Amino acid sequence: MPFYKYKAVDSAGTAVEGTLQARDAREASEALKAKNLRVRMLSEANSAAANAQPPRPAPVARPTTRPEPIIQTAAARPPIPSARQVINVPVAPAPVVHNTRLFTDKDLYILFTQLNTLSTSGINAVQAFQDVSTRVPRSDYRASLQDIAARAAEGRSIASVMEEYPMLYPPHVVGLVRAGEVAGFLPDAFATIFEQADANRRFKRWFTWLGWIAIACILCIPPTKMLTNATLIAWDKQEQAGGAFGFSAWQILGDAIKEELASGLLPKQLLGIAAVILFILWYNRSMALRPLRHKLALYTPGVARRAKFESLGFFSYALGMVSKAGIPPQRAWEMATASMPNLSVRDRMETSAKTMTESTKLSDVLYRSRAIPKEFAPMVQTGEMTGDVAGQLLEISRSQMEEYRLQDKASKVRVGCWMFLVMAITSMAIIGIFYGDFMMRLMQKILKTD
Incomplete structure (x- = not known):
């Protein structure tokens, strides 16, 4: 069977090349796909000598009484090299994106807590995902976990399957899982994900209560307007009755509601309030607006420092772990950047690394991108001199994550x-507007009565 040279890319994005034996090019391509490799070049690699015909030896002369003629053997023909066959393998299609309900931090916390416990106990990832899928209440998560388990058993990357479920697994989760797969710290990656999800869950719970209070204040606007109108209607009725109060409060309130409905203001107010509430819900859950939300978070008082230190803490942690596994600096930077929760900070880090090569020092890029405080840059330089860059990065990560936890606590107070x-x-302002309008109308009635 012929040999084929190939160049391909594995699920982690690493270039791979080599030679394999197959009956034909189609069989070679299928064998590479079975190994989860995306083929970039495939060509027949039979050596020229293999196809060459060896030269024929000259016949041996037998001794006779007559001199035998000298037979000149024909020179061996030069070997004919085999024709090089280049096959254009089509590029793999883009992964399918599954539309599901949006994830919640509580879902991520419960899911990755179980995955961390199972993987830490020694259970392999395929069995862990399959086992957790039997206990999740949401059907979309159950289907995704079963899909991950089935395709991981075939050699697919867990992170590449998660990318097909963007509503269930946010980008930083996919990035950290991919780094854990490549660098061999998947249980620790699961632990970092569920700790961050739990912190976000408790942080957003504070916003939920404040949000309901704000909605309650907005909903008080129409009743307040009707009560002020009811007071003025009662004034008119009492004035018409000569000062006698011979009517019920419910009657006055009914007249106020009728007046509001007749003016057309009440339906407009209710529709406006409903539109504001629906817009807030849509804005918080829209996938298309996620980059905008992350960008605005960096300029929101009380939240900006927390969002920044959260992303930088994740970045330094992932960078230290993948560097510890011996990943080249450029590839390590890409994987660490993909694990950052805030997309705006992530884009800035990707931009700063566009000129980075395999020979670029991490300390230079870290200083240029301001990924870590400037006072930490000498630590990375020392690590480069001593060969312990990963240890220094993990120490910086510990400091950044501690700062993130402090900012998390402080942000709750500041935001509140x-x-x-x-x-x-x-x-x-609302009370002033209503009360001012009420007093002006009341003064007009008093002056008119006098």
Whole structure:
């Protein structure tokens, strides 16, 4: 059977080349695909000598009484090299994207807690995903876990399958899982993911309560307007009755509601409030607006420092772990950048590494990109001199993650103060507008009566 040379890319993005034996090019291509390799070049590699015909030996002369004629043997023909056959293998199609419900931090926390426990106990990833799929309540997560287990058993990368479920596994989860697969720290990657999901869950719970308070304040606007109208209607009725109060409060309230409906303001107010609430819900859950949300988070008082240190903590942790596994600096930077939760910070880090090559020092890129505080840059330079870059990066990661936890606690206080301040100012403005309108209309009635 002939031999074939190939160049391909594995699931981690690493270039691979070699030679394999197959009956034909189709069989060779199928064998490479079975190994989860994306073929870039495939050509027949039979050596020229293999196809060459060896020269014929000259016949041996037998002794006779007559001199035998000298027979000149024909020179051996030069070997004919085999024709090089180049096959254009089509590029693999883009992965299928499955539309599902959006993930929640609680879902990620429960899921990756179980995966971390199973993988830490020595159970392989395929069995862990299959086992967890039997206990998740959401059907979309169950289907994705079963798909991951089945295709990982065939040699597919777990992270590459997760990419097909963007509504269930956010980009930083996929990036950290890929780094864990390549560098061999998958259980630790699972632990980091569920710890971050738990911190986000508790942080957003604070926003949930403040959000409901804000919605309640907005919903109070129509009743407040109707009560002020009811007060003015009661004034008119009492004035018409000569000061006697011979009517019920429910009757006054009904007249106020009728007046609001007749003016057309109440339906407009309710529709406006509903539109605001629906917009907020859509904005928080839209996949298309995720980059915008992450960018605005870096400029939001009380949240900006937390978002920044969260991403930098994840980056330094992943960079230290993949460097510890011997991954080249350029590839290590790409994998660490993919594990950053904030997409805006992630884009900035990717831009700073565009001129990076395999010979570029990590300390130079870290200093140029401001990925870590400047005072930490000498630590990386020392690690490059002593050959312990991974150890220094992990120490920086520990410091960054600790700063992130401190910012997480401080952000809750700062955000709470900002929210209460905004609601107080808004409530005072609403009360001032309604009360001012009420007093102006009441003064007009008093002056008209006099």
